[in-house]
Amino acid sequence: MAGRLLDAVTKLLAELCGWLLLIVMSLIVIDLVSRAMSTPIYGVSESAMFVMIAIVYLGLPYAEKMQAHVRVELVLDNLPPQVAAVVDLVMYVLVAATMLIVLYAVGLNALGSYEGRQAIAGPTPLLIWPVKFVMVTALALFVVRIFINLVHAVRAVIGAETPRYGGS
Amino acid sequence: MDFFTTVGVGAIVALLGLLLLGMHLAVTFLLVAFCGVTILLNPDAALSLIGETMYSAIATPTYTVLPLFVLMGAFAAASGFAEQAYRSIHRAAARVPGSLAIATSFGSAAFATICGSSLATASVFGRIAYPEMRRYGYDRSFALGSIACSGTFASMIPPSGMFILFAIFTETSVGRLFMAGIVPGVLTATVYAVSMYLRARANPKLAPISDEEHEVTPRERVRALGGLWQIALLGTVVIGGMYAGFFTATEAGAVGALGTLLFGLANGPLRRFSNFRGALRDSAQITATLFFIIVGALFFSRFLGLSRIPYNLTVFLESWEVHSHVILGLILVTWFLLGMLIVQTAVFALTLPILFPIVVNLGYDPIWFCVIAMKMNEIAGVSPPVGLNAFSLAGTAGKDVRVDHVYRGVLPFILCDLGVLLLLFLFPALVTFLPDLMLD
Amino acid sequence: QSLTLSFATNTAPNNMRGEAETMFIEELEKASDGDIAVVPYWGASLMEGAEIMGGVRDGVADMGFVNINYYPNQLLLNSAYNLFPKGPAEYENIAWAFDQMYERIPELDEEFADQNQRIVYKYGVTPYAGVFKSPVETLDDMEGLRVRAASRWYLNLLEGAGATPVSMPWGDLYQGLQTGSIDGVFTNIDGIHRASLDEAAPNVYFMPDLWLAIPFIITINEDKWQSLSAEQQEAFATAAENAGERFADVWDGTIDRILQEQEEAGYNIVTASDEAVETFAGLPEVETNQEMWSEEASAAGAEDPAAILSQFDEVISEAIGR
Ligand code: NA
Numbered sequence: 001m002a003g004r005l006l007d008a009v010t011k012l013l014a015e016l017c018g019w020l021l022l023i024v025m026s027l028i029v030i031d032l033v034s035r036a037m038s039t040p041i042y043g044v045s046e047s048a049m050f051v052m053i054a055i056v057y058l059g060l061p062y063a064e065k066m067q068a069h070v071r072v073e074l075v076l077d078n079l080p081p082q083v084a085a086v087v088d089l090v091m092y093v094l095v096a097a098t099m100l101i102v103l104y105a106v107g108l109n110a111l112g113s114y115e116g117r118q119a120i121a122g123p124t125p126l127l128i129w130p131v132k133f134v135m136v137t138a139l140a141l142f143v144v145r146i147f148i149n150l151v152h153a154v155r156a157v158i159g160a161e162t163p164r165y166g167g168s
Numbered sequence: 169m170d171f172f173t174t175v176g177v178g179a180i181v182a183l184l185g186l187l188l189l190g191m192h193l194a195v196t197f198l199l200v201a202f203c204g205v206t207i208l209l210n211p212d213a214a215l216s217l218i219g220e221t222m223y224s225a226i227a228t229p230t231y232t233v234l235p236l237f238v239l240m241g242a243f244a245a246a247s248g249f250a251e252q253a254y255r256s257i258h259r260a261a262a263r264v265p266g267s268l269a270i271a272t273s274f275g276s277a278a279f280a281t282i283c284g285s286s287l288a289t290a291s292v293f294g295r296i297a298y299p300e301m302r303r304y305g306y307d308r309s310f311a312l313g314s315i316a317c318s319g320t321f322a323s324m325i326p327p328s329g330m331f332i333l334f335a336i337f338t339e340t341s342v343g344r345l346f347m348a349g350i351v352p353g354v355l356t357a358t359v360y361a362v363s364m365y366l367r368a369r370a371n372p373k374l375a376p377i378s379d380e381e382h383e384v385t386p387r388e389r390v391r392a393l394g395g396l397w398q399i400a401l402l403g404t405v406v407i408g409g410m411y412a413g414f415f416t417a418t419e420a421g422a423v424g425a426l427g428t429l430l431f432g433l434a435n436g437p438l439r440r441f442s443n444f445r446g447a448l449r450d451s452a453q454i455t456a457t458l459f460f461i462i463v464g465a466l467f468f469s470r471f472l473g474l475s476r477i478p479y480n481l482t483v484f485l486e487s488w489e490v491h492s493h494v495i496l497g498l499i500l501v502t503w504f505l506l507g508m509l510i511v512q513t514a515v516f517a518l519t520l521p522i523l524f525p526i527v528v529n530l531g532y533d534p535i536w537f538c539v540i541a542m543k544m545n546e547i548a549g550v551s552p553p554v555g556l557n558a559f560s561l562a563g564t565a566g567k568d569v570r571v572d573h574v575y576r577g578v579l580p581f582i583l584c585d586l587g588v589l590l591l592l593f594l595f596p597a598l599v600t601f602l603p604d605l606m607l608d
Numbered sequence: 609q610s611l612t613l614s615f616a617t618n619t620a621p622n623n624m625r626g627e628a629e630t631m632f633i634e635e636l637e638k639a640s641d642g643d644i645a646v647v648p649y650w651g652a653s654l655m656e657g658a659e660i661m662g663g664v665r666d667g668v669a670d671m672g673f674v675n676i677n678y679y680p681n682q683l684l685l686n687s688a689y690n691l692f693p694k695g696p697a698e699y700e701n702i703a704w705a706f707d708q709m710y711e712r713i714p715e716l717d718e719e720f721a722d723q724n725q726r727i728v729y730k731y732g733v734t735p736y737a738g739v740f741k742s743p744v745e746t747l748d749d750m751e752g753l754r755v756r757a758a759s760r761w762y763l764n765l766l767e768g769a770g771a772t773p774v775s776m777p778w779g780d781l782y783q784g785l786q787t788g789s790i791d792g793v794f795t796n797i798d799g800i801h802r803a804s805l806d807e808a809a810p811n812v813y814f815m816p817d818l819w820l821a822i823p824f825i826i827t828i829n830e831d832k833w834q835s836l837s838a839e840q841q842e843a844f845a846t847a848a849e850n851a852g853e854r855f856a857d858v859w860d861g862t863i864d865r866i867l868q869e870q871e872e873a874g875y876n877i878v879t880a881s882d883e884a885v886e887t888f889a890g891l892p893e894v895e896t897n898q899e900m901w902s903e904e905a906s907a908a909g910a911e912d913p914a915a916i917l918s919q920f921d922e923v924i925s926e927a928i929g930r
């Protein structure tokens with residue numbers, strides 16, 4: 001149940017990212033048209049940048065679900081499947097630990113940004129914390145996704161699942 | 169070795185070990201660099217730096233161009249736009265060994281006139297050219313190597329984000345650098361094309377020639393060129409629009425994406441909502457994967473800077489009293505080694521401002537030297553283990569593409585690059601005559 | 609050497625700003641008799657410009673370069689410099705104005721103290737100039753031109769002067785000018801020359817009396833500072849003084865060199881007349897900027913923004929009159 005909800009949310013976010021990309025495209029087109037007509041609108045390209053950052057992080061859980069992250073699979077593929085499963089598990093433990101640290105660090109950073117009312121330099125001092133909290137939320141979801149893949153890696157080691165790598 | 173160097177070297181070893189064992193690329197950078205900063209400074213500083221880098225590494229307006237070009241690539245792939253273009257080229261250049269790779273090389277050079285980002289170019293052509301080359305039976309690594317390496321033209325051929333950075337670090341003229349990059353850029357594209365042709369002719373497995381190609385008549389060749397009208401029109405509008413001052417290099421990405429979207433709608437495929445949504449979701453996934461790697465690689469570069477290894481190398485070069493060619497050679501070797509490990513902007517931010525005055529004092533031409541540096545930058549973008557172009561391509565081209573496939577394909581092109589480098593050494597006028605002609 | 613300090617900055621060492629910062633480092637090593645060594649991280653190789661203040665606060669670097677404009681809310685009071693377009697035109701007086709401001713307005717240092725750091729050196733960069741695609745010889749010539757400036761306060765002033773203010777990322781400016789997607793850029797003249805913007809838009813409108821009002825600042829982490837011996841702290845003060853004196857020559861020389869190089873390149877250089885400066889400094893937008901700033905400062909909890917503004921006004925007038 002929780003798993004299916006998570007799947008739905010992950011997919012929804014990826015979908016949302018795609019539409020946000022269209023928004024970035026439109027914002028930039030609006031920016032250049034308004035400038036060409038000598039009636040520039042301030043803060044449009046900065047907003048586009050914020051949306052882009054949101055896209056990057058909101059898309060991460062989906063990329064993890066699709067196992068789309070770049071990794072070097074050469075060695076894993078040439079190990080015996082059981083050994084490869086153990087190595088894969090160790091790597092996933094490290095990935096999970098790292099991303100927990102990163103989540104914590106970005107959380108701290110977002111909090112500081114909120115308290116200090118951090119804003120970007122430029123024609124309109126847009127506040128930064130909203131996008132940073134989007135980052136925190138997306139990273140949290142990403143971490144949950146990693147833990148799900150971690151469980152798969154454990155199951156591969158104990159033989160409850162076919163290992164993804166090795167023996168080729 | 170002092171403490172800082174030891175930590176730096178240890179981190180490089182750990183990074184390579186974990187990467188080989190199959191840890192996620194971006195996360196490996198983050199983990200190793202986080203541990204490194206913790207050891208060099210303290211945990212609080214490491215948390216602060218990583219928390220901030222996750223945001224600021226990508227919070228530059230000029231980066232907005234990257235996802236837009238990714239979007240453009242996805243639209244071009246989903247709308248049949250790319251397929252049609254490559255089919256036309258394949259037909260028009262029937263029986264020419266490696267024709268699609270050659271088209272990719274020159275196509276990337278043409279694309280470089282609107283795009284200043286190597287990563288964006290590699291990811292656009294990864295989406296457009298890779299599936300098409302595979303469709304005609306091209307060898308995987310050959311196809312990937314040609315795309316990854318041709319992507320680097322974006323930095324050499326103006327406009328170029330890297331040249332602007334170089335100009336600021338070295339106080340040279342942006343206009344001269346832009347002019348100076350044109351000939352070496354086109355020269356490299358040509359050398360690549362020749363090498364593709366020769367390699368494909370010697371080894372038909374790289375780019376097989378099908379039976380139907382033998383039946384193509386000269387008439388059909390000419391007619392096939394007509395299939396390129398859409399891409400020609402879009403190219404003209406974007407290039408023309410940019411040089412006529414309607415939009416900047418950053419904005420060209422948005423215009424390009426809009427253009428492919430409109431063509432895709434007009435041609436039909438993107439009118440199917442599932443195709444359209446698929447292209448959007450694809451772009452989102454690629455954008456996320458790609459930027460996550462950029463963030464990780466940048467954080468690692470910052471850590472390596474903190475370890476002072478690049479600084480110490482530079483100071484060492486500065487203090488050596490040998491023949492000027494030896495110094496220059498050592499600088500290139502240093503850049504090659506750093507370029508393997510750190511993202512290119514960081515390599516040059518860490519070394520160029522300090523090395524540049526030395527080299528100029530030795531009597532080398534400043535503009536020429538910046539172009540040589542750019543050549544090294546191109547190599548750094550594809551050389552393993554940390555080659556952002558290779559990563560970008562592996563993340564873009566499709567599910568079956570892995571980063572080691574890309575690396576297997578880049579080596580012959582790096583040799584071509586070294587050949588071009590040698591030419592630029594022997595004939596510096598290749599670099600300097602155009603800026604001298606246009607700007608004096 | 610008993611103390612090694614790291615220093616993060618976003619400039620390269622081989623330009624005017626780099627010279628200013630190098631001089632401070634050299635003077636610091638000298639004033640401490642080699643007791644203090646500084647390891648610089650040039651060219652944003654450790655942190656981007658806008659990250660450095662937070663980095664120094666958290667100990668990522670011991671010392672760092674801080675540009676007030678990168679922190680519009682955190683250094684809001686410090687940003688008041690921007691509200692006074694006309695300033696002293698000699699480096700000595702500029703430096704004097706910077707020093708006086710921090711002496712008379714303790715709130716300015718407090719903003720840095722809130723970020724767990726303190727100022728150890730301040731320097732100024734060159735005054736404003738505009739570069740344009742078409743000849744601009746009076747303020748009226750800017751009418752309708754699309755001109756890029758960085759700070760919101762200056763964009764407002766440009767609008768008051770009749771231009772169409774636009775914002776564009778720094779990296780796009782050269783090409784933006786070259787292709788004509790913008791008509792001009794308004795910023796400090798060494799920044800213009802360094803990025804070869806004058807090459808793309810060779811009509812230079814130099815306004816030596818419009819100072820780049822904000823001081824460029826080097827800070828040190830407060831905990832680090834407290835751990836220093838009295839002699840070491842003293843060395844910082846000596847270094848700041850000596851470096852300031854050395855930099856004054858560079859400052860004058862740089863402007864002369866830039867103007868000379870521009871002339872040799874055949875650019876069209878016009879120095880703004882006194883009337884133009886008075887007109888610009890007297891634009892109604894100067895006042896609306898100050899009002900807007902006061903409101904924001906009050907909202908952010910400043911007790912008496914008006915008093916701070918009048919202190920600024922006073923110091924700058926004295927500096928001009930020196
Ligand atoms: Na380019």
Ligand code: NA
Pocket residue numbers: 507508509510547548549550551552553554555556
């Ligand atoms: Na590399």
